Amino acid sequence: MDSASHAFWERTARSHARHMRTMTRGRRTVQADTRAVPGNGAEGAGTTGSTGGGGGRRLTGLAMMCGSGLSNQTGAAIGALAFPVIGPAGVVAVRQWVAAVVLLAVGRPRLRSFTARQWRPVLLLAAVFATMNLSLYSAIDRVGLGLAVTLEFLGPLAVALAGSRRAVDLGCALVAAAGVVALTRPQPSTDYLGIGLGLLAAVCWASYILLNGTIGRRLPGAEGSAAAAGLSGLLFLPVGIVVLLRHPPTEPALACAAVAGVLSSAVPFLSDVQALRRVPARFFGIFMSVNPVLAAVVGLVVLGESLTWSSWAAIAAVVVSNAVSVLASGRRAG
Template identity: 40%
Template structure:
């Protein structure tokens, strides 16, 4: 596992989370032009596959002694992660990154509200619902309906990823997070490979794509996983959730700066509403998560 030497001054945990978010969305912004040339499947394959190799170099997972059911759970986790990334990349090929991330955030928000019985959660559901309605491809909206559908599919897989990660964490409690992630990414790579071959994306690979794919893998996989694990050692889960809720806004900002993605006022309001709902759901989550 990636270890930080004690003589190296790390940023505070809140900064690590924010760097992780910015790194993830920077990786998405860099990946978007490649999607137009290679397709979403092959681009995700580069991210997941090269990310798996990088994490395996950091730490190889020791997975002996588990049952077939346990291994199947880990494979499902990896395939679900691959499906989540594939749906998201298919979405950002058609709609702005900020909007795609906002719609994708419906997944973790739904899981957070479903696991709580607080009356206040109705407010967060309402705010998120209004935001989604504003982003719906109706009433003359210029958003690609298929892109919106892919983003909502990514939301479903993100919600499933959260539920599966909790189960995987319990079953493989003695395995480090980085080692587990490397195994999951390997499973996802094997699942994506035949789809990429059939789509013909691998035939268009060039050295420059491999270089950019490695950058995307480091930015969107290696840095976020290691930084978030380090931050969670000192940061309450509730605060971590609040910080992660800023992701739609950061994604929209980076999409504007790097890709010049212009957003209508209606979309900006929608992003603000979903972000507020996510912050609220995390900030007021039951104290048991402290």
């Protein structure tokens, strides 16, 4: 082979090698991008609710949040029927146990495959989940429903305000907060322990939103939620046993608490982590303002409670602020 032919084939071989390396890198990039799609079961998923799927993903997330809130408030109304028998702590304990059983059956977490990076938010969420409802119910017992719910809403409001990047986001969050205050009509209190418990519930709710978003990005399906719920149920085991021994439950009370466990714990816990894969945490925080609205509607339909004109005005303010937030989010994403 002459020198010209040798040089030609050498250049061809080098070009082929470069092409193969480029193709290999391309395949690795495609595989990495595929693994990064939120909800496909990979760690390191993309930014929650930011891109991909556009309006369809947002509408799905919106439907999940609506279903979660309605389920939560319906379950709370049913669970409250068991308060006279086993008290708030007993109801919360049974709720945690039922939620743990349901979510472990649905999520089937592969605990041995969890990495340290995945375990950290799961452990934190288990502690938050165990503390959130107990602190809220204890606050309600001391300072009343209106003030306790208002204080708790400071958590998602803080998430919404911290994530606001435009004046419309800030305005929607503040109008929603005003609607919550007008609807719950909090009364002043000097029970500083009760106020502190309400603020603790607020911190827990904000942490719940942020941790669910992190878990949704790092773990597939409902595995993270199921693991956190299972650990939370274990944390409530000694508390629940002591409470139920001191206040022996009746079958109707246990049934009400169990229904509350499904509707107020298992369903929202599962829905929220899926919703936070589709919408930003700041929007989720604003949308949490519909919970007092849904509670008022459930009270109207289920318990026959009446609503004043000021309550209807507050409901309208919350609904309008959320509608504006949804539309603004859609235009920004589009």
